Amino acid sequence: MRILIANDDGYLAPGLQALVDACRDLGDIAVVAPEQNASGTSNSLTLHRPLSVFEAANGFRYVNGTPSDCVHVALTGLLPWRPDLVLSGINNGANMGDDTLYSGTVAAAMEGYLFGVPAIAFSQADKGWAELAAASRVARDIVDPSVLQRLLFPLADRVSTNGLALAGMAAWWALWLALIVGVMAPGGAAATRSIAVAASMAFAVIATSGLDRWWTTERPTFAVVVARDDVSVRSEPTPSATALFVARPGTVVAIDRTRESSSLVTSRDGRRGWLESSALATL
Numbered sequence: 001m002r003i004l005i006a007n008d009d010g011y012l013a014p015g016l017q018a019l020v021d022a023c024r025d026l027g028d029i030a031v032v033a034p035e036q037n038a039s040g041t042s043n044s045l046t047l048h049r050p051l052s053v054f055e056a057a058n059g060f061r062y063v064n065g066t067p068s069d070c071v072h073v074a075l076t077g078l079l080p081w082r083p084d085l086v087l088s089g090i091n092n093g094a095n096m097g098d099d100t101l102y103s104g105t106v107a108a109a110m111e112g113y114l115f116g117v118p119a120i121a122f123s124q125a126d127k128g129w130a131e132l133a134a135a136s137r138v139a140r141d142i143v144d145p146s147v148l149q150r151l152l153f154p155l156a157d158r159v160s161t162n163g164l165a166l167a168g169m170a171a172w173w174a175l176w177l178a179l180i181v182g183v184m185a186p187g188g189a190a191a192t193r194s195i196a197v198a199a200s201m202a203f204a205v206i207a208t209s210g211l212d213r214w215w216t217t218e219r220p221t222f223a224v225v226v227a228r229d230d231v232s233v234r235s236e237p238t239p240s241a242t243a244l245f246v247a248r249p250g251t252v253v254a255i256d257r258t259r260e261s262s263s264l265v266t267s268r269d270g271r272r273g274w275l276e277s278s279a280l281a282t283l
Contacts, residue, residue, distance in 0.1 A: 001027035008104025015090035086112025089122030233273035237262030
């Protein structure tokens with residue numbers, strides 16, 4: 001396995017060294033990290049000054065830029081090979097909720113994902129490095145090849161965005177846009193109502209006409225039956241329902257939606273049915 005490791009705390013951060021040490025026996029490892037602490041830089045790229053790559057005494061490479069710069073440079077010419085996995089961290093502090101929008105740690109992993117490489121970002125719940133040994137052990141368990149084969153198996157090349165969900169989200173954006181225009185334009189109240197209604201109706205039409213295929217994206221979906229006994233895929237999520245087929249350990253399926261304790265799944269050959277949610281591991 002070939003692994004690229006980055007972070008946002010800088011190439012001298014203890015969390016980076018701990019992650020490298022934990023994964024050292026998994027294969028070839030390349031480290032490309034920021035020269036200085038770049039926390040909170042999100043997915044930003046450096047566009048208005050030159051970037052330089054340096055090599056530290058321990059073999060780590062570092063860049064005078066952001067975490068996204070580091071992964072981008074690594075994947076577009078710096079490395080002689082394409083990594084099988086991108087890891088980021090271990091971050092000094094939690095990245096939860098809104099933090100993920102600002103986090104350089106998450107951004108480094110996201111940059112790998114945008115290049116089509118599976119990626120994982122690791123962060124500690126608390127600041128400081130008091131529990132770093134425990135964090136690195138957990139990271140090593142997650143990155144274990146046997147786990148990755150079970151959780152990071154790409155299912156389908158194309159996944160269509162749900163049109164109805166898209167319409168609901170777009171309607172909210174339409175309302176915000178209408179509010180802004182309504183405040184700025186003459187006759188604000190009338191403009192607000194007309195724009196909101198028109199935009200909502202337009203996206204409702206898209207949602208019900210099948211035009212949501214315009215939003216079809218190329219990205220992997222990850223889902224696989226965990227290694228356990230054979231599980232029946234049924235016509236309904238009830239014990240008495242007719243068994244449509246048997247999902248054996250390692251069977252790859254796509255999760256469409258979940259109801260009660262079962263999930264509606266589609267197998268790689270197009271068969272659909274309900275499967276116990278407890279039989280699934282997803283990422």
